[in-house]
Amino acid sequence: MAGGTEDIEALIDIMAKLPGLGPRSARRAVLHLIKKRALLMQPLADAMTQVAATARECLTCGNIGTSDTCSICSDSERANGQICVVEDVADLWAMERGHAFKGRYHVLGGTLSALDDVGPEELRIPKLLDRIRSDGISEIILALNATVDGQTTAHYIAGELEGSGVTVSSLAQGVPVGGELDYLDDGTISAALRARKAF
Amino acid sequence: MDWRDEGVLLAVRKHGESAAIIEVFTPSRGRHAGVVRGGAGRRMAPVLQPGAQLDVAWRARLEDHLGAYTVEPLQGRAAEVMGDPLALAGLTAVCSLLTFCLPEREPHPELYARSIALLDALGAAQWGYAYLRWELALLDEMGFGLDLSACAVTGKNDDLAYISPRTGRAVTRTGAGDWADRLLPLPASLLGRSDAGAEDVLSGLSVTGHFLSGHLARALGEKPLPAARQRFVDRLARGQTRP
Numbered sequence: 001m002a003g004g005t006e007d008i009e010a011l012i013d014i015m016a017k018l019p020g021l022g023p024r025s026a027r028r029a030v031l032h033l034i035k036k037r038a039l040l041m042q043p044l045a046d047a048m049t050q051v052a053a054t055a056r057e058c059l060t061c062g063n064i065g066t067s068d069t070c071s072i073c074s075d076s077e078r079a080n081g082q083i084c085v086v087e088d089v090a091d092l093w094a095m096e097r098g099h100a101f102k103g104r105y106h107v108l109g110g111t112l113s114a115l116d117d118v119g120p121e122e123l124r125i126p127k128l129l130d131r132i133r134s135d136g137i138s139e140i141i142l143a144l145n146a147t148v149d150g151q152t153t154a155h156y157i158a159g160e161l162e163g164s165g166v167t168v169s170s171l172a173q174g175v176p177v178g179g180e181l182d183y184l185d186d187g188t189i190s191a192a193l194r195a196r197k198a199f
Numbered sequence: 200m201d202w203r204d205e206g207v208l209l210a211v212r213k214h215g216e217s218a219a220i221i222e223v224f225t226p227s228r229g230r231h232a233g234v235v236r237g238g239a240g241r242r243m244a245p246v247l248q249p250g251a252q253l254d255v256a257w258r259a260r261l262e263d264h265l266g267a268y269t270v271e272p273l274q275g276r277a278a279e280v281m282g283d284p285l286a287l288a289g290l291t292a293v294c295s296l297l298t299f300c301l302p303e304r305e306p307h308p309e310l311y312a313r314s315i316a317l318l319d320a321l322g323a324a325q326w327g328y329a330y331l332r333w334e335l336a337l338l339d340e341m342g343f344g345l346d347l348s349a350c351a352v353t354g355k356n357d358d359l360a361y362i363s364p365r366t367g368r369a370v371t372r373t374g375a376g377d378w379a380d381r382l383l384p385l386p387a388s389l390l391g392r393s394d395a396g397a398e399d400v401l402s403g404l405s406v407t408g409h410f411l412s413g414h415l416a417r418a419l420g421e422k423p424l425p426a427a428r429q430r431f432v433d434r435l436a437r438g439q440t441r442p
Contacts, residue, residue, distance in 0.1 A: 019216060020216070112426075112430075114291055114294070114295035114298075114425045114426065114427035115210045115211075115212065115295065115298065117425075117426065119426050146278075146281065147244070147248060147277075148248050148249045148250070148277050148281075148287065148290065148291060151281040151287055152287055152288065152291055152427075152430075155284035155287060155288070156430070158284075159284070159434075159437065173281075185245035185246065185272070185275065185278075186272075186275055186278070187245050187248075187275045187277065187278025187279070188245060188278070190278055190279065191278055191281070194282070
């Protein structure tokens with residue numbers, strides 16, 4: 001690139017660090033933004049400045065919003081006694097996309113991991129137990145990933161809640177919508193078979 | 200440089216956006232790491248779960264390079280045990296202890312065979328006892344084996360009741376004398392009594408835990424034992440105390 005473009009290079013370098021982007025795609029994106037400066041770049045810069053100043057973790061559930069209590073936790077209609085436990089904010093947003101769950105959430109911020117030495121204290125598990133005690137929760141739905149670490153975490157939480165009187169459930173495992181059996185891995189097929197129901 | 204073998208997947212770590220660095224325990228190459236291109240993707244996620252039996256082909260320009268794996272699944276184990284907290288805790292304990300203890304690229308074919316037999320029996324009755332025997336074999340393979348064949352003091356092999364926390368040698372009741380309170384109790388499960396109860400197995404795990412953390416982990420640089428082992432022991436104890 002010609003000289004005198006250090007600021008643009010710096011922007012490209014930052015953009016290249018974003019997920020899904022590499023140096024070449026970051027360069028294309030920056031060039032596109034520069035071409036659409038008024039229409040795209042300035043509003044983007046304003047929005048980013050605004051979000052950078054206001055984005056924060058919800059003190060109750062760990063969701064990301066622009067106030068200390070997120071819109072889900074402050075919605076009184078969602079106080080139905082159910083908490084859906086997810087690993088990450090991205091999982092919470094995925095659940096919300098489906099509009100299927102009408103209760104509240106709790107973001108753990110990760111899973112127990114033997115490899116990375118992540119224990120219960122590093123996650124928001126103590127905070128979850130506090131919420132269950134103080135908010136009159138009747139059901140915990142464990143929506144954790146179907147991985148060894150995800151399910152280890154789920155069993156740990158279920159163990160902690162044993163004898164508390166709270167119903168603990170988890171998401172079903174099996175054939176995804178649009179899934180073809182021929183393309184499924186053996187583990188998913190056997191999990192689906194074990195979780196079969198009357199038809 | 201390239202080779203092909205089968206092995207059990209011990210650990211997976213995301214590398215960049217779509218790749219993963221995996222650690223595989225193979226019979227001829229020991230614990231061996233390598234990159235799997237696309238290993239963090241949706242297609243490979245069910246395959247790359249700890250405990251999976253894989254057919255792996257490793258390739259690198261030089262032998263000391265990290266190298267890249269291509270993997271084919273032979274047998275998944277995680278999906279079978281995800282609903283069973285004790286078996287899942289056992290699987291995690293085995294994989295994390297092997298990752299913790301084994302030096303890289305050093306073959307341990309006997310330990311490999313024992314580990315596969317243990318993982319194949321996951322969830323079976325008396326699995327806790329099998330796990331205890333496996334920990335004994337692990338200690339032995341790492342050079343911290345217990346000598347429970349005869350008393351370190353009298354040389355006799357009947358009435359063995361204690362074990363020295365320092366040397367790992369068995370001691371009889373008479374041989375212990377006034378030193379008994381400084382020795383670890385020797386449960387029947389460590390002497391090969393497969394009919395030993397769950398409480399006895401837990402006592403055995405307490406002894407192996409002492410040697411794993413106090414001797415083996417110390418030799419590896421004072422690193423703490425993986426928490427997954429304690430979670431398995433706690434889970435086993437909970438099963439024992441549940442009404």
